Amino acid sequence: MKTVIILLVATLLSVSTGGICCADDIQKGFGGLQWADPLDQVDACEGIDNRGAIQYCTRKDRIHTLMGEIGPNVIYGFYQGAFFAVFIQIEDDDIYDQTKSRLMNLLGAPGKSLNKEGDLAAFRWTQGRIRIELSNDQSNQGFRLAYYYIPLAEKVFRMSKSLYPSKWPKLERYPKETQDELDQVGILQF
Numbered sequence: 345m346k347t348v349i350i351l352l353v354a355t356l357l358s359v360s361t362g363g364i365c366c367a368d369d370i371q372k373g374f375g376g377l378q379w380a381d382p383l384d385q386v387d388a389c390e391g392i393d394n395r396g397a398i399q400y401c402t403r404k405d406r407i408h409t410l411m412g413e414i415g416p417n418v419i420y421g422f423y424q425g426a427f428f429a430v431f432i433q434i435e436d437d438d439i440y441d442q443t444k445s446r447l448m449n450l451l452g453a454p455g456k457s458l459n460k461e462g463d464l465a466a467f468r469w470t471q472g473r474i475r476i477e478l479s480n481d482q483s484n485q486g487f488r489l490a491y492y493y494i495p496l497a498e499k500v501f502r503m504s505k506s507l508y509p510s511k512w513p514k515l516e517r518y519p520k521e522t523q524d525e526l527d528q529v530g531i532l533q534f
Contacts, residue, residue, distance in 0.1 A: 370491060371472050374430045375406055375420070379473075379493040383422040393509040397424045398500055400431075400509040410434065410489075411442045419509050421500075428496035429507055434487035443489060444478055451476070470494075 373379050377386065388405035399422045408418040410432060421429035434440045447469065448454065454467035466479040475492040492507060500507055 370474050370476075373427070374491055375403065375408075375418075377420070377427050379428070380426045380496065383425045383427070386420070386427075389420065392419065395504060395510070398422070398504065399425070408432070411439050411446075413439060421507070421509070423496045423500045426496055428493045428500060430491045431508060432489040434489060437487075440478075440480065440487045447476065447478060454478075 371379075373381070383389065383399060383401075386401070386403070388403050389401040390404055391399060391401050393400040400419050401422070402417075402419060406418075413436070417433035417435075419431040419433075420427065421431065434443065444467065447467070451469040451471065454469050456464055457466045457468060459465040464480065466477050468478075469476045473494050475494055475497065477488075477490045477492070479488040479490070488508070490507070497507055
């Protein structure tokens, strides 16, 4: 019995430590970039949208995985040339539900926002200088997961009232033989 209790406590400690670790990791950056890194130092960044001081790009040198699935559309946002956000499009209801469960298990109960009609539009968590938003607003741009570096995102929002890119590119899925050659970025891989 004593061994079982010790193993249970050790497991709980490792789970909670893992959560703290992951929250710390997202504080540093995403996909090999540090928050506020300059755009001109990002390799293989293909521009997809430009709204003055706000630029959006995809990274052709990365394969992104979400909940073990390869290929979600991922857009990196830059404000005045500094990395401020990541936007991840989720195309599958099950992946959305798994993502929501994983975030709630790791970060606890989220804040919620409503759309104009009064329906739930997004779940929000704030961890240090990072805001994580999981949107289920199908009327706008579908399911989305976003990470914002708050010091820059607040400036973007004051300037444009929207942090999201105006369009989502239809990205080609990488051929199987190419996937091994590219760096993989696991989203919510903890």
